[in-house]
Amino acid sequence: MQLNDRKSMPLFPISIVTELTELTARQIRYYEEKGLVMPKRSDGNRRLFSFYDVDRLLEIKELIDQGVNLAGIKQVLRMKLEDPQVAQKSVEEKQPSEKRDLTEKELHNLLRKELIEAGYGSKSSMIQGDLSRFYH
Structure with missing residues (x-):
C-alpha cells in the first residue's frame, strides 16, 4: 500500500479530529456543509476523516485566523488544486502586512x-x- 493511499484512508472519528485541529465539532460539520471538507461515512453513518481531511481543516483554520472569509477560502482551495504556487501568492496578497512594533x-x-x-x-x-x- 502506498503512502498516498494510507493518507486518504478514512480513519478518524470527529472526536479525534476536534482534538487534532482544535476546532469544535460544530465548526467541522459547518465546513462539511459548505463543501470545504468531505469525510467518508461508516456503515453506521459516522463521519470518518483521513489525514488529508485533517490537513485541510488545519488549512481552513489557518485561513480563518488570517481573516479570510469562507468565499475566499473556497477560492484559495480551488486555486490550490489548479496551481499551488498561485494559491500561495493569492493568500499572501490578501494577508494584512506584518504588524510592526510601536515606538x-x-x-x-x-x-x-x-x-x-x-x-x-x-x-x-x-x-x-x-x-x-x-x-x-
Whole structure:
C-alpha cells in the first residue's frame, strides 16, 4: 500500500479530529456543509476523516485566523488544486502586512488618544494632572 493511499484512508472519528485541529465539532460539520471538507461515512453513518481531511481543516483554520472569509477560502482551495504556487501568492496578497512594533512615543500617543476619546482627558472628568501619570 502506498503512502498516498494510507493518507486518504478514512480513519478518524470527529472526536479525534476536534482534538487534532482544535476546532469544535460544530465548526467541522459547518465546513462539511459548505463543501470545504468531505469525510467518508461508516456503515453506521459516522463521519470518518483521513489525514488529508485533517490537513485541510488545519488549512481552513489557518485561513480563518488570517481573516479570510469562507468565499475566499473556497477560492484559495480551488486555486490550490489548479496551481499551488498561485494559491500561495493569492493568500499572501490578501494577508494584512506584518504588524510592526510601536515606538514608545507612538504607544503613548495612541493611549492618550484612546483615553481622551473615552472621556478621561477632559478637565471635567479628571483633575488636570491625572493624565501625566501615564506619560513621563
